[in-house]
Amino acid sequence: MSLFQLLNGLTFAALLFVVASGFTLIFGLLRIVNLAHGALYLFGGYVGYTVGTHTGSFALAAVAAMASVALIGLILDQGLLRFVRGFELRQVLLTLGVAFMLNDLALVIWGGDTFTVPVPSFLQGAIVQFGVFYPKFRLFVLLVGVLVFVGLWLLLNRTRLGALIRAGVDDAEMVEASGINIRRVFLLTFMLGSALSGLGGLLGGAFLTLYPSADSEILVFSLAVVIIGGRGSLEGAAIGSLFIGLFNTFGQVWFPELAYFVIFGPMALLLAFRPLGLFGRAA
Amino acid sequence: MSAATKAPAAPGRADLKVVILVPAALLALAVLPFVLPTYQVSVATQILIFAVLAMSIDVLAGYAGRTSLCHGAIFGVSTYVVLYGSTVAGLPVLASMVVGVLAATVLAAVFGVLAVRTSGVYFLLLTLALGLIVWGVCLRWTAVTGGENGLRGQLQVGAFAQPRALYLAVLAGAAVMSFGMWRFVHSPFGLTLRGIKDSESRMRSLGYNVPLHLVIAFTVSGFFAGMAGAMYAVFNNFVSPSTVQLSQSVAGLLMAIVGGIGTLFGSVVGAFLIIALEQAVSLYTERWLMVLGAMFVLIMIFAPEGVVGKARALLARSAQRRGRQ
Numbered sequence: 001m002s003l004f005q006l007l008n009g010l011t012f013a014a015l016l017f018v019v020a021s022g023f024t025l026i027f028g029l030l031r032i033v034n035l036a037h038g039a040l041y042l043f044g045g046y047v048g049y050t051v052g053t054h055t056g057s058f059a060l061a062a063v064a065a066m067a068s069v070a071l072i073g074l075i076l077d078q079g080l081l082r083f084v085r086g087f088e089l090r091q092v093l094l095t096l097g098v099a100f101m102l103n104d105l106a107l108v109i110w111g112g113d114t115f116t117v118p119v120p121s122f123l124q125g126a127i128v129q130f131g132v133f134y135p136k137f138r139l140f141v142l143l144v145g146v147l148v149f150v151g152l153w154l155l156l157n158r159t160r161l162g163a164l165i166r167a168g169v170d171d172a173e174m175v176e177a178s179g180i181n182i183r184r185v186f187l188l189t190f191m192l193g194s195a196l197s198g199l200g201g202l203l204g205g206a207f208l209t210l211y212p213s214a215d216s217e218i219l220v221f222s223l224a225v226v227i228i229g230g231r232g233s234l235e236g237a238a239i240g241s242l243f244i245g246l247f248n249t250f251g252q253v254w255f256p257e258l259a260y261f262v263i264f265g266p267m268a269l270l271l272a273f274r275p276l277g278l279f280g281r282a283a
Numbered sequence: 284m285s286a287a288t289k290a291p292a293a294p295g296r297a298d299l300k301v302v303i304l305v306p307a308a309l310l311a312l313a314v315l316p317f318v319l320p321t322y323q324v325s326v327a328t329q330i331l332i333f334a335v336l337a338m339s340i341d342v343l344a345g346y347a348g349r350t351s352l353c354h355g356a357i358f359g360v361s362t363y364v365v366l367y368g369s370t371v372a373g374l375p376v377l378a379s380m381v382v383g384v385l386a387a388t389v390l391a392a393v394f395g396v397l398a399v400r401t402s403g404v405y406f407l408l409l410t411l412a413l414g415l416i417v418w419g420v421c422l423r424w425t426a427v428t429g430g431e432n433g434l435r436g437q438l439q440v441g442a443f444a445q446p447r448a449l450y451l452a453v454l455a456g457a458a459v460m461s462f463g464m465w466r467f468v469h470s471p472f473g474l475t476l477r478g479i480k481d482s483e484s485r486m487r488s489l490g491y492n493v494p495l496h497l498v499i500a501f502t503v504s505g506f507f508a509g510m511a512g513a514m515y516a517v518f519n520n521f522v523s524p525s526t527v528q529l530s531q532s533v534a535g536l537l538m539a540i541v542g543g544i545g546t547l548f549g550s551v552v553g554a555f556l557i558i559a560l561e562q563a564v565s566l567y568t569e570r571w572l573m574v575l576g577a578m579f580v581l582i583m584i585f586a587p588e589g590v591v592g593k594a595r596a597l598l599a600r601s602a603q604r605r606g607r608q
Binding site: 031033035080083084087088089090092093094096097098099100101102103104105108216217219220223224226227256257258259260261263264267268271272275276 | 350352397400401403404405407408409411412413415416418419420423424425426528529530533536540570572573575576577578579580583584587
């Protein structure tokens with residue numbers, strides 16, 4: 001277990017956390033399993049790539065990726081999901097249909113080639129520390145992952161909106177009865193969660209590259225994270241991401257062809273003892 | 284007048300209906316290849332295979348209340364094993380089909396043990412993740428699965444090289460399996476499953492071992508999905524990661540939903556409608572996935588009870604309106 005691989009695992013975990021935290025937030029509060037989350041990741045990455053290559057600004061690319069995907073989230077929630085409110089299974093299958101449509105749309109717009117989101121010059125290259133030669137950008141992703149965790153934790157635990165979200169997770173009807181427009185809170189959460197997947201797409205697009213099936217790959221990792229961490233739990237998403245990120249990285253080193261299978265191990269073990277995940281609570 | 288016709292059919296009459304209808308339908312299907320051009324015969328073969336897959340999904344979704352998104356993967360694993368067995372390991376076709384179905388059944392049993400502890404959305408999530416893992420393994424385990432290139436074989440040996448003979452063999456297989464699944468869901472075991480679908484806690488307090496029932500149901504359903512996959516291997520002579528990918532499970536589920544969840548034979552109609560649509564769409568555009576996704580969205584919003592059920596409800600309503608006039 002070298003430091004290099006450990007860092008690889010940690011940076012991958014940070015990316016997973018950015019994507020999966022949005023997923024688990026939506027799942028926890030709205031009870032919507034948004035299977036279009038992977039497609040939103042891909043879309044965010046592609047939009048970030050296009051904006052990044054045309055303007056040369058990484059910050060602008062990040063804003064564009066998050067805003068465009070949040071907009072898709074808004075359309076998805078207000079335009080389609082409103083018709084199936086309250087039907088859990090129908091919601092999930094509807095987002096699955098949307099995932100197929102978005103994926104195909106991305107194929108029409110950007111084609112089947114592999115893209116890499118351009119990295120700003122100050123994050124290019126590598127740093128040498130403790131005898132390890134490590135790309136700066138991956139360390140930046142690690143930093144972003146930590147910042148997103150801190151930001152979301154503060155949002156959920158220290159702000160009024162966060163209090164409303166937490167209250168909504170526990171009992172949406174009671175929040176509504178006390179005069180709060182819970183639908184607006186739901187919509188904001190949905191857009192925030194979507195924006196996080198767009199940000200993930202941008203970051204992932206810069207060091208994992210973007211290609212038409214990248215959405216399924218990131219979706220299976222996000223699902224595994226949420227299955228391990230439990231629905232709606234930020235801490236669960238963080239621990240699940242670390243688990244999956246490290247397991248996947250070492251799996252790729254030790255069993256390159258069966259790396260996917262290595263996720264299956266911890267997931268199966270956990271399900272045997274805690275079907276709702278580490279921090280999951282029964283609905 | 285409507286009261287007299289709406290009265291529930293006496294059991295004897297219902298049996299009579301089955302006795303006449305089922306052989307008639309089978310006969311019509313058996314004559315079909317002799318009136319259709321070769322290409323349409325192969326499309327019909329495909330419809331029969333996917334009807335079995337859709338029915339296997341319906342066994343779980345309609346009778347045990349568990350919507351699975353990994354049956355395409357179980358189906359595909361069988362296809363992979365059959366092609367690997369006959370091309371790489373050099374087994375006879377029939378023997379590799381047996382091994383393929385066995386592999387699918389074992390996989391389904393393992394998945395079942397993991398998945399039955401959950402229900403509803405969690406079940407969907409978990410089976411989705413399991414199915415995607417199968418896809419990932421098939422894509423990356425190049426030494427065995429051939430990676431993106433997949434495995435190619437020549438399994439249509441002897442009489443089955445004829446499309447018509449292959450169709451008839453698949454029809455016979457599909458008919459036997461449909462009967463098997465029909466028996467399964469109407470057996471006392473199947474009734475227990477329906478009880479579990481309605482209320483798990485009630486069945487538990489009545490003394491039924493709910494998880495065990497669900498694992499068995501999942502395994503049986505996986506067995507039938509594996510049978511469909513083995514037939515698909517012979518039909519298609521080729522397998523690649525696209526056979527185990529999510530859209531396969533999704534298409535199977537969509538067929539079951541279009542035909543109406545919990546109707547079993549509705550899946551045949553669903554398979555026909557979806558594959559006919561796929562054929563029609565592919566004449567004009569390559570955007571099949573877009574159409575598949577749009578179909579899913581529209582059906583979830585407008586006709587979650589299935590197109591067949593929706594049509595029946597609409598017909599009943601218009602008949603009622605006419606009756607009132």
